[in-house]
Structure formats: C-alpha cells, structure tokens
Amino acid sequence: MTTHVLFEGEPGVIVDDGDVIIEGVELADLVKRAANAARDADRVELCGGVGVDDAARVIEVIGGGVEVRVNRYGFESLEQVAAYKASFETGEAGGALFLYGATVSTPLARHEGVVVAGVADREALIERVREARGHGVGIVELYGGLGASAAADVRDAVDGALPVGFID
Known part of the structure; x- marks a missing residue:
C-alpha cells in the first residue's frame, strides 16, 4: 500500500x-x-x-x-496541542516530528520546521522520539501505519510531555 x-x-x-x-x-x-x-x-x-x-x-x-x-490527537493531548498552536503562531514553537512506518529505520532528518524519520519497530520509534525531543521538537505526528498503539508508546516514552497525533 x-x-x-x-x-x-x-x-x-x-x-x-x-x-x-x-x-x-x-x-x-x-x-x-x-x-x-x-x-x-x-x-x-x-x-x-x-x-x-x-x-x-x-x-x-x-x-x-x-x-x-x-491525523488526530487523543483527549490527553488537546491542551498541549492548543499550547503548541499558540506558540507556533508567534514563531516560538519547536519543530514537528513526523515518524512513519518503514521497512528499515532511518536517522532523523531536518527539513524546514519538520524533523522526520522512518521507524521499523518499537525500539526505533522510542529511540527517534527521545532523540528528537533532545533537539527541541514540540509536537509528534505518526503516519504510514503507526497508529494508536505507537502513539501510546510515544506518550509513555516522553512521560506525556509532548502531544502525539496518529492516524486511526
């Protein structure tokens, strides 16, 4: 697909x-x-x-x-999404992290306002989100087959500190 x-x-x-x-x-x-x-x-x-x-x-x-x-956000992320939106509008938001399901994991790559990586498994998912958090990302969105379970893993990995969107 x-x-x-x-x-x-x-x-x-x-x-x-x-x-x-x-x-x-x-x-x-x-x-x-x-x-x-x-x-x-x-x-x-x-x-x-x-x-x-x-x-x-x-x-x-x-x-x-x-x-x-x-892409949607769980109820637990809504206040964080609103805060991110407000900081985005003033130019103060950290970048967005887009992670997608991939056959082979890829390193983080920076683009204009976006950090992106492919992840092949849960271990790579957690590793990439923690690495990106260290670079100051302010929001995470999951694509390409990474759904609610992956979103829960990300929320857990960042102790609920970042809003996480996913495709259900």
Missing part, C-alpha cells in the same frame, strides 16, 4: 521511500496536491494541522477511490 502524507509547510517532497511519501504543501494548493497524490496512492493522510473544512474539500475532490485520513 502506498501512503501519501500532506502537511502545510515548505512545498516539496521530504520523504519518498516507495511506500510512504511525505510532502509539504501551501494551504492554497492542498486540494490540488491531494488530487494529484490520489492518482498514485492507496491512501492520503493529512497533517493534524489541516482544518476540517480543508479536509472535507480534499475528501470531496478525491471521492471514494482513495482512502483519506486525518
């Missing part, structure tokens, strides 16, 4: 491992980029920062042929 992740950020593909593509887009281009992504992907995953109106437009344009999912 090919998963194409879209987030609002510096335009361009930051990951393409054959199974997962992660691409930054300008919000004005989100629907167009999602439609393009749906041509080659089995699933389109949208960043937790994408609003419900934009997500609904993406779903409407793509139709039923490709699954569209939106």
Whole structure:
C-alpha cells in the first residue's frame, strides 16, 4: 500500500521511500496536491494541522477511490496541542516530528520546521522520539501505519510531555 502524507509547510517532497511519501504543501494548493497524490496512492493522510473544512474539500475532490485520513490527537493531548498552536503562531514553537512506518529505520532528518524519520519497530520509534525531543521538537505526528498503539508508546516514552497525533 502506498501512503501519501500532506502537511502545510515548505512545498516539496521530504520523504519518498516507495511506500510512504511525505510532502509539504501551501494551504492554497492542498486540494490540488491531494488530487494529484490520489492518482498514485492507496491512501492520503493529512497533517493534524489541516482544518476540517480543508479536509472535507480534499475528501470531496478525491471521492471514494482513495482512502483519506486525518491525523488526530487523543483527549490527553488537546491542551498541549492548543499550547503548541499558540506558540507556533508567534514563531516560538519547536519543530514537528513526523515518524512513519518503514521497512528499515532511518536517522532523523531536518527539513524546514519538520524533523522526520522512518521507524521499523518499537525500539526505533522510542529511540527517534527521545532523540528528537533532545533537539527541541514540540509536537509528534505518526503516519504510514503507526497508529494508536505507537502513539501510546510515544506518550509513555516522553512521560506525556509532548502531544502525539496518529492516524486511526
């Protein structure tokens, strides 16, 4: 299954491992980029920062042929997400950490406002999130097959100190 992740950020593909593509887009281009992504992907995953109106437009344009999912946060993360959003708007937020399921784990890679890594197992997941926390990330989002169980592992690894979003 090919998963194409879209987030609002510096335009361009930051990951393409054959199974997962992660691409930054300008919000004005989100629907167009999602439609393009749906041509080659089995699933389109949208960043937790994408609003419900934009997500609904993406779903409407793509139709039923490709699954569209939106990153979500557990209730325990909502206050932290609100604090991150406020600090993001003032330019004070730490970067976002995007982790995705991969056949082979990859080292952390920095891109404009985003740190990203593929993780092949729970051990790599915990290792990457702890390493990224040391670099000051302020929020974690999980993609490409990393769901609620992985999110719980991340919350535990950071003692609940960071908001963790996931695709359910």
